[in-house]
Amino acid sequence: MTGIGPERTDSPRRDPAGGGRAGGFALEDLRTKIGIVRDEFVDRHGYDPVEHVESWTAGAASSELAGIRITCGVNADVYRLRDLLAVRRDVRVVEARDYIRRAGPDGYRGLCLVVEVPVTRSDGVRAVRVEVQIRTGIMESWEFVATRLRTGFADHLPPEMLDELGVAAERARDLDSRIGALHRRMEDRIAGTQQEAPPA
Template sequence: MLSYKFGMDEITTKVRILQEEFQHIHAYNPIEHVSARLKSPESVLDKVRRKRTEPTFERIRDEITDIAGVRVTCSFVSDAYRVFDMLTNQQDVEVVTVKDYIRDPKPNGYRSLHAIVEVPVFLSDGPTPVRVEVQFRTVAMDFWASLEHKIHYKYDKQVPDELLASLRDAAITAAKLDEDMERLHGEIHGDRHTPELTETNGSLELSEQVVTQLIRQRATLREP
């Protein structure tokens, strides 16, 4: 668990360095705030039982990839992809998997960009690779996800259908807010900070070509 904490701290420090650099040097800061959480040993073991994972350190490392988590909340959708690019472009950050729930939201309306990354943690006996889940989302996405989590907790995951429908409607509203604010930001500041964006089903997002290009760039950086 200590190695996961140190890996989480490594990613948090990297993001905070970017945040502070933009705050003091650049005219625009894409990062609103950063948070981190480490699952408790009890929570990890509970997930091991639910997933029927073999209870060995090796299998847990391979199959339970969200023990350490970092959440990066950004101002706009384009910023989420931009910060993902800046973080995963660093030579000691290896991208393991990417799940883009901004382009393809979950059925309940959840939107976020998830990446499992691996970073080396240098302990007294040498470097240890540690996997950390990093979530990139906007303020609107974060607010919706927080509310959805509280509702599921209150109802012990047995949420009434009409409330689930209202949550899906709220997710659409949040996506529209992201779209409107991104457009307003572009009108005020121009598009110098905004990658190629397309509008799909009322949701503003990076084009599939750009997303694929970003992920491939991260993968090919480490090819010999």
């Protein structure tokens, strides 16, 4: 499980209507759509915002919600990617939880969407839910360590380790903010250079 807390549920959850093989089909389809979104992003902004894409799904006999985790370089790209995905007619966002603006109780920051993807089968079209987690590489590293700590201590971390985890989350947030500011300055500089360039 990934970072379960009283205000945070960004790990795979039960979905009686969408598990099993249908979840795998939905994941395959959604990965294709994300690839199209990445291409559109490159056309608009000149670079690919995605560092890594990872997906998961349960076995055919389970009803575990399928999921995709997308790692971006900066928070601004997390939101840009979300917007490009949300405007697609073949993807419907049914739930959004923004832990970037309001961190989870453990300090986690990221964006979590639950989307419905239409899957066509011989018995008709079925809307299958997929969880999409989008976060920065910095927060991905924090979450990797946090998950190992929770697993190692069976979700009963000593208070001093919980405190240190919170401090690390704040430092990760600060680093994300600084890198994001540098990235914005670079984008502004590129935009200014393009405006000053004489017509071809």
